[in-house]
Amino acid sequence: MCHPEVPLGTIPPPVRTEDVDLKLQTMERMPALLAMPDRTPAPAVLIVNDVMGRSPFYENLARRLGQAGYIALDPEYFFREGPVADREAAFARRGRLDQARTLRDLESAAAWLRKRDDVSGGVGSIGFCMGGTLALDLAATGAIDATVCYYGFPARESDSPRAAPAPLEIAPQIQGRVLGFWGDQDTGVGMDNVEALREAFSKAQITHKFHIYSGLGHGFLRAFLDDEGSPGHEQACEAWVYTLDFLRDALRT
DSSP: OOOOOOOTTOOOOOOEEEEEEEEOTTSOEEEEEEEEOSSSSEEEEEEEOOTTOSOHHHHHHHHHHHHTTOEEEEEOTTTTTOOOSSHHHHHHHHHHOOHHHHHHHHHHHHHHHHTOTTEEEEEEEEEETHHHHHHHHHHTTTOOSEEEEESOOSSOOOOOTTSOOOHHHHGGGOOSEEEEEEETTOTTTOHHHHHHHHHHHHHTTOOEEEEEETTOOTTGGGGGGSOTTSTTHHHHHHHHHHHHHHHHHHTOO
């Protein structure tokens, strides 16, 4: 599963947010949520959503990043394809997405952050599922200083000309530091593919660290919003702490 919702009763972190429109290379405008920390200038983090797009989970995540001291931007890169009501429609929408164009859109979003007077210390990204794949691909463009990948797909998912490049195919081009998270029960991603990506990064001398959680599957970070004692809660909270530590070190002012 990916991250369409947050548990009922979840209190959003009390940070200032605003809806913004980002001008793209195509001269179109991509909507996004901007979450601000208490103090600026600050480093920035670009959130790359999963197949569900800009859902309540990612809006909450943007606020959490703002609370942690980052300027967080959550763009809706499915804006051309329109909203969806369920997972079946979301996967159908993914098939219509031109992912090469999406990468250019994300480059524009990173550049928008970098040009802001209140951004200092670097621009990172954090991507999930398909967004994790896109975040790794974005790192190969030089647009990002550090990348966090949650359960991205190292190998090509389809032969569609609309699909994004497989990180395994462009691993030597990836720039900046990389932190990756997967659950060893994620059969869709495949642990053999994750190990192949680790080997490719090591060969290309890319600074990276992968955390593989035993007994967990795809989408496990959602458990950090669940009650203590819920399956995967402890591991999800640990992964989030590792994420913040990594960003703090990689994007230091």
